[in-house]
Amino acid sequence: MRHYSPGILSAVLCFSVVSAGAWAQQPATAKSAAPAGAAPATAAAEPVRDPFFWLGEMNKATAVINTEQGLLDQALGARLAAGVAKVIDEGNQPGAKRPSTVITFEPLLIKAAGQDITLLHAGRSSQDMHATYRSAILRDNLLALADQLQATSTTLVKQAAKHADTIVPNYTNGVAAQPNSYGHYLLGHAAALDRDAQRIREAYVRIDRSPMGTTVLNGTSWPLDRKRMAQYLGFTALVDNAYDASQISSMDQPVEVGAIVTSIALHAGNFIEDVMTQYAQPRPWILLQEGGGNTYVSSAMPQKRNPGLLNSTRSDASTAVTLAMGPVWQTHNITPGMSDPKDTEQNTAMVDSAITVLKRWDRVLKALVVSPERALEELNSDWTASQELADVLMRQYKLPFRVGHHFASEVVSYAKANNIKPLDFPYDQARRIYAEAVKGADYPAELPMSEAEFRSTLDPVAIVKNRQTSGGPQPAEMQRMLKEAQARLTEQTTWIKARRDHINASLAELDQQFDQLAAGAAAK
Known part of the structure; x- marks a missing residue:
């Protein structure tokens, strides 16, 4: 039975309930991480890239490299390769055990090819081998997370394009603040997820480094080819310092990924809470479409x-x-290299929890029903356009902003005291309040705005349309930002594919070289 540390036991149990099993969500044919001891659903299915898979790949690569470099005799290398192939094939059978540690994997090798097969372990240790498969699995996990982040971000951008001209209230400090395009609001959330995508790409570079060949912490007297090993396993670089490889770097990785998971979860929670506030209203302007599991009576x-x-x-x-905090607490106050934060299943569950959040968020976005009429009604029932009075008086008539702000504030106070909505505010009262606001000051004594200008200034639709700020909600800027957001999504898709293609091509090359080596034993 897996023993979780007390600090995250409750979180792991909680996640297993809400996700109905993170592993079960993965396609049977996907080459991604799976729990130790699990076997593929069918013999024909491509094996999941779990610890057993990567231990097999490391042994395959060791046999090929050490034979080619003369550390193993050609005939012996071929025989040992055949033994490795036998263990991997048996582990891929339905219901077979798939050991996840070097000390439980090695007895299967000895059974298949005798004690000679432990020659493959020259210059190696469970320290660097486990660090290597942890990096490889976390690398796959990051790509799976990037996939779902991409899908959810794509939905956000599509919805932003759909609602580019939908004018709604936005809120600050929990209070209606200003009118805005709902599409502009959604692009803001898309920008946040784009930063999460950047974090994934940046973390991936640090995780896509091979610790293999560093043994325990200071290397080995065997002249192992670390670069060749890294290439076969699909890594683009090495963890340079041998001590760092399994003692520090492998502890940093889950903490860094946990920070990405935290950021994604916080972004999702912020968005959800914003929508939830409307459910407290008797007539919300945004709701979930009823049915389909979205709502219940x-x-x-x-x-x-x-x-x-x-x-x-x-x-x-x-x-x-909660799960993302696990690696932080487990890494806190322990000596370098301890295994506490490194558990593959726990760290995969952490990443899967973020994938689950993104999937549900995507579903929320597709189920939202926005009422532009009701949103505009809410805007016109409050004074979210009042700042524009101060802005226009300053921009058009050179009145200091604080003077205009004071005038607008007095207009709002009078309106609320007398239950007057913006579109109904008496122009003569506006003139009176303005005159009182500038009394005794060296500013125009009469409100310089005509009645028509006063009323158009309070129009939420016009306010949004006439914004001049770069990055604002005006149509020209919306089109620019939508185009750029779509371009970033395309770049992210290309990046994900390139990373996967590199790993798959590297493993395919290893398979080819290994099969040729193992075939030499069969020919004798």
């Missing part, structure tokens, strides 16, 4: 349509944050 109150999908997404985000 209260067991006691027939009028309620509870936003189940929002609740579960928020809960999943909380679970992801």
Whole structure:
């Protein structure tokens, strides 16, 4: 049985409930991480890239490299390769055990080819071998996370394009603040996820480095070809310092990935909470489409349509944050190299929790129903356009902003005291309030705005359309930002594919070289 540390046991149990098993979500044919001891669903299925898989690849690469470089006799190398092939084939059979440690993998090698096969272990250690498969699995996990981040970001950008001209209230400090394009708001969230994509790419560079060949912590007297090993395993670089390789770097990796998981979960939670506030309103301008598991009826109150999908997404985000804290606490106050934060299953579950959040967020985005009419009604029932009064007085009539702000604030106070909405505010009262605001000062005594200009200044649609700020919601800037967001998504798709292609091509080359070596034993 897997023994989790007390600090994250409850989080792991919580995640297993909400996700119904992270491993079960992966396609049977995917070359991705799976729990130790698990076997492929069928003999024909491509094996998952779990610890057993990578231990097999390391042994394959060792046999090929050491034979070619003369560290192993050609005939002996071929015989040992045949033994490695036998262990891998048996592990790929339905129901077969797939050991996840060097000390449980090696007895299978000895059984298949005798004690001579331990010659492959020259210059190696469970330290560098385990560090290597942990990096390889975390590398695969990051690509899976990048895939789902890409899918959710694509949905965000599509929805932003759809709602480029939908004008809604935006909020600061929990209070309606200004009118905005809902598409502009969504692009803001897409920008946040783009930073998460950047973090994945940056972390990937640090994780895509091979520790293999460093033995325990200071290398070996055997002249092992670390670069060739890294190439066969699909790594683009080495962890240069042998001590760093398994003692420090391998502890840093889950902590860094945990920070990415945390960021994604926080972004999702922020978005969900913003939508949830509308459910407290008697007439929300944004809701989930009913049915399909998005909402459910209260067991006691027939009028309620509870936003189940929002609740579960928020809960999943909380679970992801909880799991992401695990590596931090496990790495805290331990000596370098300890195994506490390195558990492959736990770290994969952490990444899978973020994938679950992104999947649910994607579903939320596709289920949102926005009422532009109701949003505009809410805008026109409050004074979210009042800042524009101060801005226009300053821009058009050179009135200091603080003077214009004071005038606008007094207009709002009078309106709220007398229950007057923006579109109904009496122009003569605006003139009176302005005159009082500038009394005794060296500014125009009469409100310089005409009645038509005063009323158009309070139009939320016009405010959004007439913004001049780079990065604002005006149509020209929206089109520019949408185009650039779509271009970044295309670049991310290309990046993911290139990384996968590199790994797969490297492993394919290893297979070819290994099969040729193992075939030499069969020919004798």
